[in-house]
Amino acid sequence: MADNQGASSRRRSTEQPVEEAEADATTSSDSATDLSDVDALLDEIDEVLEENAEDFVRNYVQKGGQ
């Protein structure tokens, strides 16, 4: 049972660009507090998403189980 970090700390990063602090100050929305962080995350996920989403999902067919 190692890491006990709480929800509030999970998005903190020591490498936040300076711009973000300004973005923070101009909005009260939580979702805007880590915009650049989220952009970086989505960019990373874009890289690993399967190509041709429609075909991949269509071909994912399972037999029923329990």
Add this chain to the structure above:
Amino acid sequence: MGLETEYGITVVGSPVEVNPVLASSLVVASRRHDDDISWDYSEEHPLRDARDDVPDPHEPLAADDLGLTNTVLDNGARFYVDHAHPEYSTPEVATALDAVTWDRAGDRIVADAAAQASRSLPEGGTILVHKNNTDGKGAAYGAHENHLVARSVPFADLVHQLTPLFVSRSIYAGSGRLGSEFRDRAVPFQLSQRADFFEAPVGLETTLRRPIINTRDEPHADPARWRRLHVITGDATQADTATLLRVGVTDLVLGMLEDGAAPAPIRLADPVESFHLASHDLTGRLPLARRSGATVTALELQRHYQAAVSRWLERRGATTAQADVLARWDEVLTIAEDEPRDLDGIVDWATKLALLERYRERDGLDWDHPRLALIDLQFHDLRPDKGLFHRLEAAGRVRRLVDDDTVARARIQPPADTRAWFRGRMLQRFRDEVVAVGWDAMIVDAGRRSYTRIPMIDPRRGTRAHVEDLFARAADLRELLDLLTG
């Protein structure tokens, strides 16, 4: 306690078709040993009913259940093919946190087995395994939780107390999915992958007319003292906190029931409909009809149980493990009572939904856009580089309760405080002499005229404390058997 997971399986890029039974067999076979061991089915009675008024059908296992690929791992787990899916059953564990640890170990074992099995496919083919529960096209497969329960608790009490608990727990136990099985446009996303597939309040089935309370009565322990509660409503979760609560909350409520300390149950008018509605409701605040004519919300139901358990443990004293589960249960309910979506990074469904919403916002996607369907699916991919949950977790965006070193040890070591320790140590030390393994017995060939059957009827015996010294003293299997019976 223990967890069973049926993994989704698919083959991509193969020039020839590989059916799911073959693919599953290849995955499991990659973890088999050359001289393998059969599963001992002599004590398996999956059709025995927990309800006293339903006769035991005495039906043998279907023949095609018997010949399928099956192996027993050094950590005491079972890894096999079931219903065209690879399935991993954790070894018996004594705490919810251990269930998380050995469940995670299973995910890594299955992922590595799939990667290895892929190498036996024709060029370009890859076997993918997903820890999910539906293909979004009408098929469902299970993630079951098992609990040892004192038989002194009347089965009707289990039904009345556990039904509202299971109906309302998707707010932390669901892994989330796009859409519904009912093609309801008003449900773009729901909490549970499994809820829509449930059609009955109580029953023996697990594949048809699935019931909220499953009555399979196969304790794998002394049936005069114990029954096994086989929970089939759950989602296959990846977030540690969700898995901990999925198994740990039921464990706490069962302890309270065994102690005769549970408050009167809150009866729902239509549990099946409530299960669906509560899964479709992302607020936890939808009124669900009670038998009394009043209503109750999913969050109120969860708080009802949490408060009752808290009072019970205050009176009785809690173990560290119990106190930990209770505190985390309280924490997720407190967050959900404010805003359930803030469970992003703590439980599966909210983590998935937050990712989907970010894509919707950035790319202006409607709920039916194929990219969202792909994210919904790839979230569950077990490959470390491709699985989206895994990527989020590796980026520090999901809370962890067990670290990688602990999980790595659990891939090869059994839990120390259940009979799984004995099973695992036997396999590590004497695999060549083990003829068959079941949950509650092992059959070994000690070079005598007939095989020796070692009963393991009590899940709390055969622990490291009980048998480590015997293993250290025995030079070979015969000596160990002498020490065990001596």
